Amino acid sequence: MGPHLVAQHDGDRSLILADQLFGIESKPMKYTGQSVLVLSAALSAVACGSSSDDGTGVSKQAVIAGYVDIVHATMVDTTNDAKALDKSVHELIAKPSQKTLDAARDAWKGARESYLQTEVFRYYLGPIDAVEGDINAWPLDEAYIDYVIGKPDSGIINDPSKTIDADTLLKLNEHGGEENIATGYHAIEFLLWGQDTDPDGPGDRPYTDYVTEGDDAGENAERRAQYLTVVSDLLVQQLSDITRDWDPGDETNFRNKTFLKEKPDRALGQMLTGLYKLSKFETGGERLQAALDSGDQNDEHSCFSDNTHRDMIQDVQGMKNVWSGTYVSKQLNETIEVPGIGELVKDADPVLYKHLNKQIGQSWDAANHLEIPFDRAIAKDNPKGREGVTALVESLQALGELIGQVTTELGLELVTQDK
Amino acid sequence: MPALVALSLLSVSFLSGCGATDGDSTEPATSQDSTSDDAERYPGGETTNTLLLGPNAFDNYVSNIASDHQSFFFAGNAFFKDAWVEAPASTEGRDGLGPMFNSRSCSGCHFKDGPGAPPEENEKFASMLLRLSVDGKSENGGPLPDPNYGGQLQPFSNPGVPAEGNPKVTYTEQKGKYGDGKSYTLLVPTYVIEDLAYGPLADDIRISPRVAPATIGLGLLEAISDERLTKLADPDDADDDGISGRINHVWDVTKKKSVIGRFGWKAEQPSVRQQTAGAFLGDMGLTTSLFTSQDCTDAEGECTAAISGGDPEVDDDKLERVERYGQLLGVPVRDQWQGDQIERGKKLFTKAGCADCHVPDHTTGDHPLTELSGQHIWPYTDLLLHDMGDELSDNRPVFEAEGNEWRTPPLWGIGRYNDVAGHERLLHDGRARGVAEAIVWHGGEGKKSRDAFVAMSEKDRLAVVAFVESL
Numbered sequence: 001m002g003p004h005l006v007a008q009h010d011g012d013r014s015l016i017l018a019d020q021l022f023g024i025e026s027k028p029m030k031y032t033g034q035s036v037l038v039l040s041a042a043l044s045a046v047a048c049g050s051s052s053d054d055g056t057g058v059s060k061q062a063v064i065a066g067y068v069d070i071v072h073a074t075m076v077d078t079t080n081d082a083k084a085l086d087k088s089v090h091e092l093i094a095k096p097s098q099k100t101l102d103a104a105r106d107a108w109k110g111a112r113e114s115y116l117q118t119e120v121f122r123y124y125l126g127p128i129d130a131v132e133g134d135i136n137a138w139p140l141d142e143a144y145i146d147y148v149i150g151k152p153d154s155g156i157i158n159d160p161s162k163t164i165d166a167d168t169l170l171k172l173n174e175h176g177g178e179e180n181i182a183t184g185y186h187a188i189e190f191l192l193w194g195q196d197t198d199p200d201g202p203g204d205r206p207y208t209d210y211v212t213e214g215d216d217a218g219e220n221a222e223r224r225a226q227y228l229t230v231v232s233d234l235l236v237q238q239l240s241d242i243t244r245d246w247d248p249g250d251e252t253n254f255r256n257k258t259f260l261k262e263k264p265d266r267a268l269g270q271m272l273t274g275l276y277k278l279s280k281f282e283t284g285g286e287r288l289q290a291a292l293d294s295g296d297q298n299d300e301h302s303c304f305s306d307n308t309h310r311d312m313i314q315d316v317q318g319m320k321n322v323w324s325g326t327y328v329s330k331q332l333n334e335t336i337e338v339p340g341i342g343e344l345v346k347d348a349d350p351v352l353y354k355h356l357n358k359q360i361g362q363s364w365d366a367a368n369h370l371e372i373p374f375d376r377a378i379a380k381d382n383p384k385g386r387e388g389v390t391a392l393v394e395s396l397q398a399l400g401e402l403i404g405q406v407t408t409e410l411g412l413e414l415v416t417q418d419k
Numbered sequence: 420m421p422a423l424v425a426l427s428l429l430s431v432s433f434l435s436g437c438g439a440t441d442g443d444s445t446e447p448a449t450s451q452d453s454t455s456d457d458a459e460r461y462p463g464g465e466t467t468n469t470l471l472l473g474p475n476a477f478d479n480y481v482s483n484i485a486s487d488h489q490s491f492f493f494a495g496n497a498f499f500k501d502a503w504v505e506a507p508a509s510t511e512g513r514d515g516l517g518p519m520f521n522s523r524s525c526s527g528c529h530f531k532d533g534p535g536a537p538p539e540e541n542e543k544f545a546s547m548l549l550r551l552s553v554d555g556k557s558e559n560g561g562p563l564p565d566p567n568y569g570g571q572l573q574p575f576s577n578p579g580v581p582a583e584g585n586p587k588v589t590y591t592e593q594k595g596k597y598g599d600g601k602s603y604t605l606l607v608p609t610y611v612i613e614d615l616a617y618g619p620l621a622d623d624i625r626i627s628p629r630v631a632p633a634t635i636g637l638g639l640l641e642a643i644s645d646e647r648l649t650k651l652a653d654p655d656d657a658d659d660d661g662i663s664g665r666i667n668h669v670w671d672v673t674k675k676k677s678v679i680g681r682f683g684w685k686a687e688q689p690s691v692r693q694q695t696a697g698a699f700l701g702d703m704g705l706t707t708s709l710f711t712s713q714d715c716t717d718a719e720g721e722c723t724a725a726i727s728g729g730d731p732e733v734d735d736d737k738l739e740r741v742e743r744y745g746q747l748l749g750v751p752v753r754d755q756w757q758g759d760q761i762e763r764g765k766k767l768f769t770k771a772g773c774a775d776c777h778v779p780d781h782t783t784g785d786h787p788l789t790e791l792s793g794q795h796i797w798p799y800t801d802l803l804l805h806d807m808g809d810e811l812s813d814n815r816p817v818f819e820a821e822g823n824e825w826r827t828p829p830l831w832g833i834g835r836y837n838d839v840a841g842h843e844r845l846l847h848d849g850r851a852r853g854v855a856e857a858i859v860w861h862g863g864e865g866k867k868s869r870d871a872f873v874a875m876s877e878k879d880r881l882a883v884v885a886f887v888e889s890l
Binding site: 123124125137138139140141142143144148149150151154159195196197269273276277281285286287289290292293294296297298299303304393397404407408413414 | 470471472473474475478489490493494496497498500501502504505506507508509510511512513578726736737740
């Protein structure tokens, strides 16, 4: 029996978890601090039930236990990055200048780096699915928020009769459907960059939009500042809520009360659903293919900042994390290594494992080779740029197919209902 | 008898409920026939989605999709799911919402491609709407819109344009008893429209409440041939079985002629394309080449004056993508298609005459998307209009469909409504809470089946419900 890398849970709790998971006695694991790697044959030895009768492979339970640690670490980073963004937003509001505006824009881009890696945790009615529409809604109802070209007085910001607070903005989202219109990353993006009318660069909202006094003062700057802080605070709050739902220390949250209580096959099915939907339907599907299909300059998700290429790269990075069981936390400057889904496949079908490994690497390369900015890459008069986008689409589609094969190979369904 | 000729041609002789017995088939045949059982596990034939299930069970494309159709599906998926926004916006290809609307996105009503439901108490109408009309017919034979509010009440609007009004629904309970003495409670809806912004409704106003139907398998239903529907129809009940089954002849705005209707609660739309374009305009305020102008009435000046998102707002390419998306949405596999209770339920379902209108299976004809052609499908509908009784009537005729008449809705996927949409509200206005209530609501031509269900033992009723929920 070979040793396996497992994530260290925090102290005694890992015992409870292990007992809940496996329903059998497990030896206490030594507490060596959070997110530290331990070589533990013990866990996988007691854990191996279904998948590794010969005792040589990784157990489904170990993969599931590793996954929840990756989710939590990614969410912690995402929340911290959003807090850093929030801080810089407040600095911009306190002292509007090109410098504070640029700093806020950088912080927004930084915050997207971790958030995009959480998209692979969607699609199984987990904690993020309930609020994704508030957090990452796109396209954005710009004219509902602020002035746009052709409508200088439009938007809640320019209508002093409207209250700007979190409750009001969240209520707007209830008006007509699942899609959010007025909050989340892209609302903040719009308020930092403004409309992008330049084919070669991002939007260029002047910092004076936030200057409240003097000759430079922007129209309704105070209300704009308030809107920006409200949506930024709200983002932090909602991400913090999701993070709490994955916190190993909370016995009653989604992680401990729901996800880890699922039958292993169902939990794995949910993990694979995230991979399948993100690669095939979302990123490699509707996002890229709709953009490619229309060729419209602003048919891209981060259209104000021209940061869409990073969205694509980090979406793929998130898939890599779940597959390989590795998450590099830039915030905490450490790497979490757990048995990924790939480990299970490696045991069950080494050829498929290799194939998928290669495909995920290829997708990552393709994402990194997209022409920048993305809105140039999709333009109908830019065959070379479109070729690059097409390569990513094809790679993600192939990846989705392989994930489908993995699902079948492991005898799973993509999120089955309880019978 | 034409219906029986068609049926025996398709070797689905157990459908003989449509007429008298045809000699060799007095029993439902399929439940005894293992080949048919296996086939019935896959309601969409070769198109059946067997992979993506649970809450995403209605999200997947037909499994035999041609590779060059995938990009249509995914692009269409984006335009179906994403919100449309007010014009002008940076996302030029996605603006033009309103001025007035029921939803910002297709998926706002057809959430996860599932069915809509009536609003919770004190909530706004989100996946349900009210159609409006007055006495008389338009020049094409369709309903006449209300002079102030048009053909549909739109409770949402862009800034600067007053929304038309705020619909409310309340329910009173109606109690009844099954034959075995067990009681049931039905909900009887009453609708009011508050905050009417553009004057009174017409004195002869007719209001039809509609929930959004699930959008799976639309291409397969479209691929059922006109001939098949014509053969199933029995408008004058020539076979005297109490079931008429009428085709709704509706206006095709592209062909500029009257054709067979098959989509919508009264089969008022002839094609997925026209259904989609109709929903773009009526539900979201988005013009297409089929419906080029906004539904603003003379009373609605702000609506008329609002900025347009293009001419049309949804160009033909995008309309086609969304059309293809609907056509290519797959039908999920049946998890449970065997077992004593299910098979017993199916027999009872057929014996009670349910299958006379909820015709189990068809073989599709030719469709421009060839993956949909020639498939043996199990939608449990005849796509025809049937008198459902006064209690379900909306008193609002649409083309040839009378107020009492509704199109038999497909039953495939019905057992997954709860997983996908988080509710089990059924019937055109979502008044029924689950399959049993929906059956008990059946009147008119459905009364005989309803009465048979009510008279069953509890065990048998549960078997029927279990069977329907297994679809």
